Structure formats: structure tokens, C-alpha cells
Amino acid sequence: MDISDEILGAYIDNELDAAERAEIQERLTTDSALRGRACELWQLKQMVRGAYPLARQKDDKNRRGGKPPGANGWPHALAAALLVVVGATSGWLGNAKIENDRQMDSQLEAIRSQGGRVVLHLFSDEPARMEAALKLADQLASERDEAGRPFRVEFIANGPGLHLLRTGGSPYAARIEQLRQHDNLRLVACRQAIARLQERGLEVNLLPGVEEAVSAESELATRLTQGWRYVQS
């Protein structure tokens, strides 16, 4: 069955139910043309997001005649542009998943051979996907490279994935606390995702030790350009 642009768009926008999503993901593993279309749609979405950076409140008041502020670190638009380029070459949708044991093993292998630096992008709050990310992080944070240096692991959470790093909601608070014992692991929450929840009237408190980045995109862009491996959960 052909998958229409509308359905593929709904997959990218996280609008499908679990069964539909599983069907698309299955097709993505075997159908390279579909993977190309999905990747392109995803990139388009990032480019649109990157083209309209959000001015911060206090500076926005002086907007007329002055420059709206860029984010610290990577400006959002540039981060999105870089992600498009780096993402296209590293196969965002095709080989960044860890949804079964086979994918988990091949990711572990790739991360080990690529210097042991990995950024785990948490974009979902589905228990199975969170579980997989925690398992991978726990494994990697205990490993060392050939020179005996510990691997470096970074969690970056945005969208629904932010749930994992919040107090009062995360079913994995104890697991996260254990992970935090590793000096070579950072937990990073996207400030834009936090702001969006706050705008909807939700109180957002992060688990102890969770850092904030200007945006998930800027943090990902930094790590990817530094040669880190990207894994999405």
C-alpha cells in the first residue's frame, strides 16, 4: 500500500496512533524511498521552525529599531539549518532508532566504533521508548574507549520526552537518579519545550541535576557538529 504524503506528514507530526505509527516505522526500515520522503518532510518542518526564531520577552519590548536577540550558543535558525545538513548525512529516520534488540545492538556497535560519544534525543513519552533510552544510557555510561576514557552520554529531552525529566510525573525518577551517579552523563531539557508547557499553565520542575539548554535543536546541532552519534528514542 502506498503511504500518502498526508499520512507521512501525520507520522512526522506525531499525530498517528500507536498501531499506525508502528506500521509506518516497519515500512521505513525496509523502504528507502519512503525513508527519503520522511526525512525530507522532517527537514522541512525543522526549516520552518528555524526560520521564525522566537524573540524573548524582555527584548521584544525594544523590538522596533533594535535587533531581536539570538539564543545563546547556536541561534535557533542556524541550529535548524545545521541539523538539516548533518541529519541528512547521518540518516535521522533510517538508523537512529532503538526500538528493538537488533537496533539496540547495532546502535551500541556504531557508538563504540565512533568514539563513544552519543546524544540521546528523547522526543517521546512512550514507556517502551523511554525504557530503551535508559537502558542504552546505562550501558554506555559504564563503558570506556580504547584509551580508557569513559564514554560520554547526553540526554536531550523536548516535546513529550520532557516528561522523563520532570518531577512529579516521571515514572523513571529513581532510574534517572541512578544514572546521575555517572559523571560522564548529562541530562538536558529544552527550555523552549519548558516554556511551552508553562504557557499552557503547567508547572514545570526538573529532576535534580537536569540542565537546561536554550533549545534542543541548538544542543543537538552542537553535538552533531562535534561528531557525536545521534540516537532517537
Added chain:
Amino acid sequence: MSLLNFISRSRHFESKLEASRCRLWRLAQSWCRNRALADDLVQDTLAKALDRHSQLRDPAAMHAWLCSILANCWHDHLRQGKDTLDIDSVEEHDLPSTCCPEADCLQNEVVQRVRAAVGKLPAGQREVVTLVDLEEFSYAEVAAILDVPIGTVMSRLSRARNSLREALREQPSSQAASTGVVRRLRG
């Protein structure tokens, strides 16, 4: 409700309105591509929101409610035939700055191309793609904001993305420029 309660509720409402202002302005600007007009649309929206705040049933849905008021203001504007502004008069300095001229250049190029492509979409498609991609509303929320069926949201979104893909494919020079920057940063 006591007077004190009422006043504190109103203050809370106003502070939430202020928090949404930046997002509304960005959305308005993506639709009309003109800063002064975006200012006016947002002012109209906030004034109407204050006027009608008793109509907001679910405070958690406030931003969606504001976006629907903004969409109505924008549609009123289009209907009044006031839209005589030059569509190419986007102000180039409305971009975050960077410390690196090459990055500035790449960023401006990508941003301008994307904004130009979004600006060429029919208004209905432009609204849907920005509400989904910038504001991250669900399809159901977008359908409610624009008062159209979900099927219309999906078809407009799909057509919008097809047009954007074609428009952004046309100039491959940017891809080369981007790769150059990545190589330089890695090296």
C-alpha cells in the same frame, strides 16, 4: 466570587496574555510578513482577549484561544482588502545575530528562503503549516482554531509542504553553502 478573587484572577489572566504575546507576534508575522501589521494584529488580538476573557472556559487552552482570535483578526484584515502591503518588504534585520559572518550569511539565506517560500503559500496553507510547525498544535487544535474540518487541515498541510519542498529544492546553492560551514566547524 469575591472582588479580591476577581482582581487576582484578572491579573493572572493579564500576565498570561503577556506571556503569549511573543508567540502571537511571531505567528502574525509569519502570516502577514510585515512587522507593523503584525504589531497591529497582536494588539487587536490582546484587546479582544481582554474584552472577552470571560469566554475562555479552559485556562490551559488559552494560547489556542488567543490564536483563534488572531486568526479571526487576520481574516478580517484580509476581507477588508487592506492587504496592500508589498509582500517583499520583509525587514532583513529581523534576525538573530551571530558572531560569525559566514554563519550569519548562511543563516540569513536559509531563513529568507524559507520565509519567502512560506509567504508564497495561499493564506490557508500558510496558517496551517505555521500553527503545526511553529506553535506545535495538534491537528485537532488547528481545526478548532481555524474552524475547519481536520481533513482540511491535513490536506492544506500536505499541499503546503509539497509547495515548500519544491520551492526550497530550486536553489541547491544553499545546500553547498551549508555543507561548507559544517566542514569548517568540524575542522
